[in-house]
Structure formats: C-alpha cells, structure tokens
Amino acid sequence: MDRLTNIFKQSTFKKGIVVPSLIFILSITFLSSFFPGQTAYYLGIVQEWIFINLNWVYVWSVTIFVIFLLFLLFSKFGSIRLGEYDADPEYSFFSWISMLFAAGMGIGLMYFGVAEPMAHFSDPTFAGIEETQRARNAQLFTFFHWGIHAWAIYGVVGLSLAYFAYRFRLPLSLRSCFYPILKNKINGPAGDVIDTFALCSTFFGITTTLGFGVVQLTAGLVELGLIAGTGFGYQVGIVAVVMTVAILSATSGVNKGVKLLSQINIVSAILLMAFILIFGPTIYLLGTFSEGIGYYITSFFTLTFNTHAYDPASQPWYFSWTILYWAWWISWSPFVGLFIAKISRGRTIREFIGAVLVIPTIFNFIWMTIFGNSAIWVDRNIGNKVLSSIANNTDELLFRFLDYFPVSGVTSSLAIFIIVVFFITSADSGIYVMNSIATNNAAKSPKWQLIFWGVLLSILALVLLNAGGLQALQTLTLITALPFSIIMCLFCYSLIKGLVLDHNYYARGYSPAANNWSGEFWKERLQHILSYKNRPAVEKFLQQWVRPALEDLAEEFNNKGITAVVQINEKPMEVQLTIKHDVIEDFTYGVRCQSKLISDFLVNEENIPGVDINKTYIPKTYFGDNRMGYNIEYFNKNEIIADALKQYERFVELSSEVKNEMFIDNTLKDTP
Structure with missing residues (x-):
C-alpha cells in the first residue's frame, strides 16, 4: 500500500x-x-x-x-x-x-x-x-x-x-x-x-x-x-x-x-x-x-x-x-x-x-x-x-x-x-x-x-x-x-x-541619448536610468534644461537673420522651437511632458529601486511633420541643442531635394 x-x-x-x-x-x-x-x-x-x-x-x-x-x-x-x-x-x-x-x-x-x-x-x-x-x-x-x-x-x-x-x-x-x-x-x-x-x-x-x-x-x-x-x-x-x-x-x-x-x-x-x-x-x-x-x-x-x-x-x-x-x-x-x-x-x-x-x-x-x-x-x-x-x-x-x-x-x-x-x-x-x-x-x-x-x-x-x-x-x-x-x-x-x-x-536600438555618451559623468547617467519621475520632476527638467537650450538656439538663429521663436505651453507642458519660413513648411522641434506606463513586472522587481507605481513621465520630442518622437531625459543642455540642430540639418537637407516638394510646400496650407 x-x-x-x-x-x-x-x-x-x-x-x-x-x-x-x-x-x-x-x-x-x-x-x-x-x-x-x-x-x-x-x-x-x-x-x-x-x-x-x-x-x-x-x-x-x-x-x-x-x-x-x-x-x-x-x-x-x-x-x-x-x-x-x-x-x-x-x-x-x-x-x-x-x-x-x-x-x-x-x-x-x-x-x-x-x-x-x-x-x-x-x-x-x-x-x-x-x-x-x-x-x-x-x-x-x-x-x-x-x-x-x-x-x-x-x-x-x-x-x-x-x-x-x-x-x-x-x-x-x-x-x-x-x-x-x-x-x-x-x-x-x-x-x-x-x-x-x-x-x-x-x-x-x-x-x-x-x-x-x-x-x-x-x-x-x-x-x-x-x-x-x-x-x-x-x-x-x-x-x-x-x-x-x-x-x-x-x-x-x-x-x-x-x-x-x-x-x-x-x-x-x-x-x-x-x-x-x-x-x-x-x-x-x-x-x-x-x-x-x-x-x-x-x-x-x-x-x-x-x-x-x-x-x-x-x-x-x-x-x-x-x-x-x-x-x-x-x-x-x-x-x-x-x-x-x-x-x-x-x-x-x-x-x-x-x-x-x-x-x-x-x-x-x-x-x-x-x-x-x-x-x-x-x-x-x-x-x-x-x-x-x-x-x-x-x-x-x-x-x-x-x-x-x-x-x-x-x-x-x-x-x-x-x-x-x-x-x-x-x-x-x-x-x-x-x-x-x-x-x-x-x-x-x-x-x-x-x-x-x-x-x-x-x-x-x-x-x-x-x-x-x-x-x-x-x-x-x-x-x-x-x-x-x-x-x-x-x-x-x-x-x-x-x-x-x-x-x-529585438530590432529596437539604443536610446537616442546613448548616441552622445562618451562615458563621462557615467554615475549621473546611471542615476538618471534608475530614476522614474513624476510630472513635476519632468516639468522642472523642461524649465531648467530644455527651455534655456532652445532659447539660446533661437537667439543664435535670430542673430543670423532667421526668425525663430520659443513657445511655452501648459497641460501638458511643452517647450517648442519654431523656425519660420514663407515658402516651405515651418521647422518645429518641441519637447513635451508625456506619461508612460511601466510593466507590472518591473514594478514588482525588488532589484530595481524607485519604481512604486506603473506610471512615469518622460520629456519626449515632437516635430512639425508628425514623426515619432523620443525620450531625451538623459540629455544635458548642450546635447539638447545638438539634437535640435541635427533635426534642423535633416530638415534643410530634405527640403533641398526636388522630390520632397509635395511634403514641404507651405503655399498649399491655406488652399481650400
């Protein structure tokens, strides 16, 4: 038995x-x-x-x-x-x-x-x-x-x-x-x-x-x-x-x-x-x-x-x-x-x-x-x-x-x-x-x-x-x-x-911020990676880092005779740089405070500190042509300026090509 x-x-x-x-x-x-x-x-x-x-x-x-x-x-x-x-x-x-x-x-x-x-x-x-x-x-x-x-x-x-x-x-x-x-x-x-x-x-x-x-x-x-x-x-x-x-x-x-x-x-x-x-x-x-x-x-x-x-x-x-x-x-x-x-x-x-x-x-x-x-x-x-x-x-x-x-x-x-x-x-x-x-x-x-x-x-x-x-x-x-x-x-x-x-x-690459990493200030970067922020923290980042960076860039454009303005919007908070044009579309580079869901698995992971709820906030870019934006929470002021200039250089390069006229023609905006 x-x-x-x-x-x-x-x-x-x-x-x-x-x-x-x-x-x-x-x-x-x-x-x-x-x-x-x-x-x-x-x-x-x-x-x-x-x-x-x-x-x-x-x-x-x-x-x-x-x-x-x-x-x-x-x-x-x-x-x-x-x-x-x-x-x-x-x-x-x-x-x-x-x-x-x-x-x-x-x-x-x-x-x-x-x-x-x-x-x-x-x-x-x-x-x-x-x-x-x-x-x-x-x-x-x-x-x-x-x-x-x-x-x-x-x-x-x-x-x-x-x-x-x-x-x-x-x-x-x-x-x-x-x-x-x-x-x-x-x-x-x-x-x-x-x-x-x-x-x-x-x-x-x-x-x-x-x-x-x-x-x-x-x-x-x-x-x-x-x-x-x-x-x-x-x-x-x-x-x-x-x-x-x-x-x-x-x-x-x-x-x-x-x-x-x-x-x-x-x-x-x-x-x-x-x-x-x-x-x-x-x-x-x-x-x-x-x-x-x-x-x-x-x-x-x-x-x-x-x-x-x-x-x-x-x-x-x-x-x-x-x-x-x-x-x-x-x-x-x-x-x-x-x-x-x-x-x-x-x-x-x-x-x-x-x-x-x-x-x-x-x-x-x-x-x-x-x-x-x-x-x-x-x-x-x-x-x-x-x-x-x-x-x-x-x-x-x-x-x-x-x-x-x-x-x-x-x-x-x-x-x-x-x-x-x-x-x-x-x-x-x-x-x-x-x-x-x-x-x-x-x-x-x-x-x-x-x-x-x-x-x-x-x-x-x-x-x-x-x-x-x-x-x-x-x-x-x-x-x-x-x-x-x-x-x-x-x-x-x-x-x-x-x-x-x-x-x-498996196809996802590194964060755009990683392209600028040289290893310097790596401890500060590590702290950023392990930090999951609330809305006030991201809005503070926009005010202290993004706004001054885009204002300095706009000032330099204006000094060269190119009209550029920076706008601040609330709810959600946004900081936006706009470079004005007559014939082609305006160039827009903005950063907004955006919510992001966190996996329950990460919230329950004891080996990652600072994650208490399954929602965080990030500073995410947006553009005038409605392309997908990305997270720039690890950028410092100079890196934000460099990122905006890279996007502007891309915009100018595309605008110079005849085949792209349909996308950039500003004269059609108000056509009924």
Missing part, C-alpha cells in the same frame, strides 16, 4: 486538468456505450444543424488560417526562430518530416487513398456530369480536402504552441497560446479549462481513429486469409497487439520509438506507392498528376470560398465531405499541433510553415493521384465498375483494388504493415501528447502514466466498438470543432501580437 502511495506521489498529473477530463471522457463513453442509438441521434441533430447553418464559420476559419500562414511565410517575421537565436533543430530534416507526416495524416491516406476519389467519382450527386469530368473533379476534391487547407489547420496550432513554448519559455500546452491575452491567468482555472478541452479532444480523436482503423485492419486480414472473420474477439487481439507496441514505443521516447517507426513507415509507404505507379497506368498517372496540380491551382479560390449556396442539390455532399473534413482536421489539431510543436524546436517560422504546408501537401497529392486515379482507371477500363459498386465499403476497398495488381498478397501484406505502423505512430504520439497535456508539459513523467493512457485508450475504444458507440463519439468530436475554430482564430491574434512585440524588442 505504501508503495502504491509513493507511486502516486511521484505523479506529474495536474489535478485541475486530469480529474475533469476523466470525468467527461468516462461520462461520454458511458452514454455512447449504453445508449448508442439515442446519443448518436441527438448528437447527429446538433451536427446537422451546425453544418447547415454555421458551415460558413468553418469555411472562413480555415480560409483565415491559410491566409495567415502565407502572410507569415513571406513577412519579416519568417526569420524568427522557434527557440533561441542560435538554436539548432533537434531532428534531421528527414526525421522531422517523417514524424510530422506519420502523426498528421498517415493512416488516413491508407484509409481514403482509394476510397475518397472513388466516392466522389461514383457519387449520385454528380451523376449528370460526363465521366471524364467526374474523374477530374474526384481528383480535385480530394486534393482540396487533403491539401494546404488541412495542413494550415495543423500549422496554426503547431506554430502557436512552438512559438510561445520555445520563444517565451512557456509550457508546451494550449494555454500558453493565450499568454498575450490572459498573461499570468493562464496558470489558473482558465488555463486548466483550455487544456482540459485539448485533452478530451485528443483522446476522442485517437479513440475513434483506433476503433475505425481496427475495422479496416480486420477486413484486410480476412482478405489475406490470416483470420477467419471480423468478430469482436479478433478486434480485441488486434487492439492488444497494436497498443502494446504503441505503449512500448511511447515509453522509449520520441527520439527512439516514435522517430524510428515513422522513418520505417514513410519508406514502406513510398515503396508501395512506387509499386502502384510502376505496375499501374504509369503514363496516365503522370499526366493526371500534372493536370491535377494545374486544376487545383486554378480552382483554389473558388473551392476555398464556395459554400454551394447557389446549388442546394450539392449541399448534402458538401456537408458530408468538405465541412466534415474541416471539422475533423480542426478537432484533431490539438493533438497533431502539439506533436508537431514538440519536434520543431530550432526551426525558423518560414522553414516551419514552408515544410508543414508544402511538403506533406505535395506528398498527399502524389499519393492520392497514384492510388485514387489508378482505382478510377481500373474501374473504367478493366474493372467493370466493381470498385464503384463497393465505393462505400471503405474498409475493404483498398484490398480489393490491390487484387488488380501483381503479387496482390504481398502488396496487401505491405499495406497492412503500413496501416499497423501508422496506427502505432498515431497511438504512441497520441499517448505522448496526452500525457504532456495532462502534466502541463512536465519535464519528466513516470512511465506508468504513459501506460495508463495507452490502456485507457484501448479499453474505451473496444467498449465503444463493441457497443456501436463510435459513431456518436465521432459526431461529438466534430461538434467540438466549432468552438475550437474560434479558439484557433484567437491563436492567430495572440501569435501576431507576440510576433510584433518580439520583432520590436
């Missing part, structure tokens, strides 16, 4: 995250298992209402994510590194891409590589369209669903997590993405709610994928004659084997198990794809890939914004495919985003976005072209429409397709191997991510916690599979995607706010 107590004492679980998550997960599992029909029915009503009435939320959210990432890709923020400036990537490029791909969509490609293009090609919605055009559209729709839009969803979450975790040294959890909005409140109940949502979403997504994937694996093993049927007992055995390996992989760490399995699987998938390309209609596939890319590019914006509002007959198909996909990718994004962020430390933002958006998208396009277009070609030319007739039976469609190729037993075995390994990589990375969320990214957790998540996933997936509750759970997952799409928009806002602050912080 004491040993068990010690084990739990060593746990890194955060009660505020784990307890409500488990309560919610077990409650939903109970409803979906004991009342699967009723639960699926009512959740289906909610999903249908959302898809019909709020589908535009998904459309605009995904569009925003694509535009946002493309903006960052080509912006000045692209060079910012996810980590310290000299940080190196933790993984080689191949390992990074392999893990990113395996966690993101690996098993989906095996499940839908043949099934989705065939489903679009044979869908009754498009029965009136000529067959060749239906084949082109099937490829186009598949590209759209598996292309840049899908990876932009993952990219927004992954980039937000990686940026705030590695740049601001915050925990690698969704709560950290709200830091610019919530500040330290992310460490309280608000942060726990965010991470609870992420944990439940991740758990449900992996559970449904595990459950439905077992059905496909069972169908494949039956096709090969390795098992006699698709009964529940066989499914229990498959889950036990897959999850045992997944748990072993997860407990060995990302650097070992996950990375190795991902590399093995990407190589295996490429071999299978190359086999289909070589022994399939090679010339046809190469040609359709080229055409498909062009068709996708030319149709990109039409597809992006199309809600089928003018074509109600096609809307059921649109809700069942495009909107369902957007909801599914969004619901998976906490899991995939967390894993992508975990393996992306040291990459630049430009490198991250370029790799996440482009490389998996191109691979998906190649895969879907080779498998999907091969299936359509077989169905049209030698298959007598057999594949079309079973297009809705996605569990066995891949294996029936492979029967049309040489050594179908070998290729089916390789396909099963790939599916199994994709299962394992999705499950082990999912276990790793769930434990990371549940512990608020604790540095090191006991291995029994990883085992706990693996066992819980296995048990609940089997319970739901046996009770027929997976459909209800999948529907709930899709429903939760709606509020999370809004949360992701807030991620974009937080990220751009953080990036602007980041760029300004």
Whole structure:
C-alpha cells in the first residue's frame, strides 16, 4: 500500500486538468456505450444543424488560417526562430518530416487513398456530369480536402504552441497560446479549462481513429486469409497487439520509438506507392498528376470560398465531405499541433510553415493521384465498375483494388504493415501528447502514466466498438470543432501580437541619448536610468534644461537673420522651437511632458529601486511633420541643442531635394 502511495506521489498529473477530463471522457463513453442509438441521434441533430447553418464559420476559419500562414511565410517575421537565436533543430530534416507526416495524416491516406476519389467519382450527386469530368473533379476534391487547407489547420496550432513554448519559455500546452491575452491567468482555472478541452479532444480523436482503423485492419486480414472473420474477439487481439507496441514505443521516447517507426513507415509507404505507379497506368498517372496540380491551382479560390449556396442539390455532399473534413482536421489539431510543436524546436517560422504546408501537401497529392486515379482507371477500363459498386465499403476497398495488381498478397501484406505502423505512430504520439497535456508539459513523467493512457485508450475504444458507440463519439468530436475554430482564430491574434512585440524588442536600438555618451559623468547617467519621475520632476527638467537650450538656439538663429521663436505651453507642458519660413513648411522641434506606463513586472522587481507605481513621465520630442518622437531625459543642455540642430540639418537637407516638394510646400496650407 505504501508503495502504491509513493507511486502516486511521484505523479506529474495536474489535478485541475486530469480529474475533469476523466470525468467527461468516462461520462461520454458511458452514454455512447449504453445508449448508442439515442446519443448518436441527438448528437447527429446538433451536427446537422451546425453544418447547415454555421458551415460558413468553418469555411472562413480555415480560409483565415491559410491566409495567415502565407502572410507569415513571406513577412519579416519568417526569420524568427522557434527557440533561441542560435538554436539548432533537434531532428534531421528527414526525421522531422517523417514524424510530422506519420502523426498528421498517415493512416488516413491508407484509409481514403482509394476510397475518397472513388466516392466522389461514383457519387449520385454528380451523376449528370460526363465521366471524364467526374474523374477530374474526384481528383480535385480530394486534393482540396487533403491539401494546404488541412495542413494550415495543423500549422496554426503547431506554430502557436512552438512559438510561445520555445520563444517565451512557456509550457508546451494550449494555454500558453493565450499568454498575450490572459498573461499570468493562464496558470489558473482558465488555463486548466483550455487544456482540459485539448485533452478530451485528443483522446476522442485517437479513440475513434483506433476503433475505425481496427475495422479496416480486420477486413484486410480476412482478405489475406490470416483470420477467419471480423468478430469482436479478433478486434480485441488486434487492439492488444497494436497498443502494446504503441505503449512500448511511447515509453522509449520520441527520439527512439516514435522517430524510428515513422522513418520505417514513410519508406514502406513510398515503396508501395512506387509499386502502384510502376505496375499501374504509369503514363496516365503522370499526366493526371500534372493536370491535377494545374486544376487545383486554378480552382483554389473558388473551392476555398464556395459554400454551394447557389446549388442546394450539392449541399448534402458538401456537408458530408468538405465541412466534415474541416471539422475533423480542426478537432484533431490539438493533438497533431502539439506533436508537431514538440519536434520543431530550432526551426525558423518560414522553414516551419514552408515544410508543414508544402511538403506533406505535395506528398498527399502524389499519393492520392497514384492510388485514387489508378482505382478510377481500373474501374473504367478493366474493372467493370466493381470498385464503384463497393465505393462505400471503405474498409475493404483498398484490398480489393490491390487484387488488380501483381503479387496482390504481398502488396496487401505491405499495406497492412503500413496501416499497423501508422496506427502505432498515431497511438504512441497520441499517448505522448496526452500525457504532456495532462502534466502541463512536465519535464519528466513516470512511465506508468504513459501506460495508463495507452490502456485507457484501448479499453474505451473496444467498449465503444463493441457497443456501436463510435459513431456518436465521432459526431461529438466534430461538434467540438466549432468552438475550437474560434479558439484557433484567437491563436492567430495572440501569435501576431507576440510576433510584433518580439520583432520590436529585438530590432529596437539604443536610446537616442546613448548616441552622445562618451562615458563621462557615467554615475549621473546611471542615476538618471534608475530614476522614474513624476510630472513635476519632468516639468522642472523642461524649465531648467530644455527651455534655456532652445532659447539660446533661437537667439543664435535670430542673430543670423532667421526668425525663430520659443513657445511655452501648459497641460501638458511643452517647450517648442519654431523656425519660420514663407515658402516651405515651418521647422518645429518641441519637447513635451508625456506619461508612460511601466510593466507590472518591473514594478514588482525588488532589484530595481524607485519604481512604486506603473506610471512615469518622460520629456519626449515632437516635430512639425508628425514623426515619432523620443525620450531625451538623459540629455544635458548642450546635447539638447545638438539634437535640435541635427533635426534642423535633416530638415534643410530634405527640403533641398526636388522630390520632397509635395511634403514641404507651405503655399498649399491655406488652399481650400
């Protein structure tokens, strides 16, 4: 008993995250298992209402994510590194891409590589369209669903997590993405709610994928004659084997198990794809890939914004495919985003976005072209429409397709191997991510916690599979995607706010006063730096230093026949030097007393004396052309004169250039 107590004492679980998550997960599992029909029915009503009435939320959210990432890709923020400036990537490029791909969509490609293009090609919605055009559209729709839009969803979450975790040294959890909005409140109940949502979403997504994937694996093993049927007992055995390996992989760490399995699987998938390309209609596939890319590019914006509002007959198909996909990718994004962020430390933002958006998208396009277009070609030319007739039976469609190729037993075995390994990589990375969320990214957790998540996933997936509750759970997952799409928009806002602050912080130079420092009177300068002034102190500085300096300068200008005046204004106090002109604009150099907010962190810092409130005052310059002014609180009288003369010299130099006449023409001021 004491040993068990010690084990739990060593746990890194955060009660505020784990307890409500488990309560919610077990409650939903109970409803979906004991009342699967009723639960699926009512959740289906909610999903249908959302898809019909709020589908535009998904459309605009995904569009925003694509535009946002493309903006960052080509912006000045692209060079910012996810980590310290000299940080190196933790993984080689191949390992990074392999893990990113395996966690993101690996098993989906095996499940839908043949099934989705065939489903679009044979869908009754498009029965009136000529067959060749239906084949082109099937490829186009598949590209759209598996292309840049899908990876932009993952990219927004992954980039937000990686940026705030590695740049601001915050925990690698969704709560950290709200830091610019919530500040330290992310460490309280608000942060726990965010991470609870992420944990439940991740758990449900992996559970449904595990459950439905077992059905496909069972169908494949039956096709090969390795098992006699698709009964529940066989499914229990498959889950036990897959999850045992997944748990072993997860407990060995990302650097070992996950990375190795991902590399093995990407190589295996490429071999299978190359086999289909070589022994399939090679010339046809190469040609359709080229055409498909062009068709996708030319149709990109039409597809992006199309809600089928003018074509109600096609809307059921649109809700069942495009909107369902957007909801599914969004619901998976906490899991995939967390894993992508975990393996992306040291990459630049430009490198991250370029790799996440482009490389998996191109691979998906190649895969879907080779498998999907091969299936359509077989169905049209030698298959007598057999594949079309079973297009809705996605569990066995891949294996029936492979029967049309040489050594179908070998290729089916390789396909099963790939599916199994994709299962394992999705499950082990999912276990790793769930434990990371549940512990608020604790540095090191006991291995029994990883085992706990693996066992819980296995048990609940089997319970739901046996009770027929997976459909209800999948529907709930899709429903939760709606509020999370809004949360992701807030991620974009937080990220751009953080990036602007980041760029300004590191790009900011020295104070203008520092340009004149020679080291003389350094003790007095230090005292100035450590002093935070009230309004009377700054007004005194304006009277004792700024006013005499500008009056001496005005007197010298007047002695040389140039009209110059000094004005004193109150509330706020200002001292202004104006040099009068007739044809060109007057030159103005002024200094005003201006308030400035101080960070609460600096106010609470005990090692900086004299900061009691979060407001101070500074003498700040202003100019006649409305340029940004600067703080001159460290200047002495001669330095104020020198600064005003530097600004006047700049003014004269700019006024002498013909191209600047529009800015300096004083004769236009009074023109109505």
